[in-house]
Amino acid sequence: MINEIKQDAQARMAKSIEALRHNLVKVRTGRASTGLVDSIRVSAYGSEVPLSQVAAVSVSDARSLVIQPWDKGMVGPIEKAILGSDLGLTPNTAGTTIRLNLPPLTEERRRELAKVVAGEGEDAKVAIRNIRRDANQKVKDLLKEKQISEDDVRRAEDEIQKITDKAIKDVDEVVKAKEQELMAV
Structure with missing residues (x-):
């Protein structure tokens, strides 16, 4: 017992x-990590879903993340979700690719x-x-x-x-x- x-x-x-x-x-450190955007929820198809369910997130270099939506209509909602998050990052969009540059702390x-x-x-x-x-x-x-x-x-x-x-x-x-x-x- x-x-x-x-x-x-x-x-x-x-x-x-x-x-x-x-x-x-x-918690953001000086390095880019896909874990930074795990908590972001995107308004998609009538409900709130995690970012990882509507896009592929990858680290392109030590200071930037690349987000590639699977549906090109999701670019706007993803940008809006990132801007509304508490990360304090501004997304840069080129076509259907969204890039998040992490400034040095x-x-x-x-x-x-x-x-x-x-x-x-x-x-x-x-x-x-x-x-x-x-x-x-x-x-x-x-x-x-x-x-x-x-x-x-x-x-x-x-x-x-x-x-x-x-x-x-x-x-x-x-x-x-x-x-x-x-x-x-």
Whole structure:
């Protein structure tokens, strides 16, 4: 029973770290990445769809993305979606090809983005601590039901704390790597 609780906590913490990695892909660094436009939704065929479902997105060089719609009637809606996004980029259109040029980041903007990255890391840590709290509560519930002893509870809480410490260390490493990527000129 205790092993199941620990495995569940560990799996949920791993998902929190993966979610952090996914969220950090959207944070713009000096390099172009197709992950930057993953969150853009385009009004197409009467509904909002992800950009990747109406166009091919590729990296042409370190500072530009190329978007090629599969339907040439989608060029306007894609441009509108990019302009309406929080990326702060202006699309350049040549025929049916849309190019996004990423200007170099200023020192001030890099610092702002580093704060955003740190905030995302803190959110992940809070989620991990909540998972720890839930796991500890489940262990205490087992004690109340007299299925385990107090020694088992202490041992389980120590093991859950070790799992938590490792997950928080992983979050710190992910955040540090992203901040280094951001600050590299």
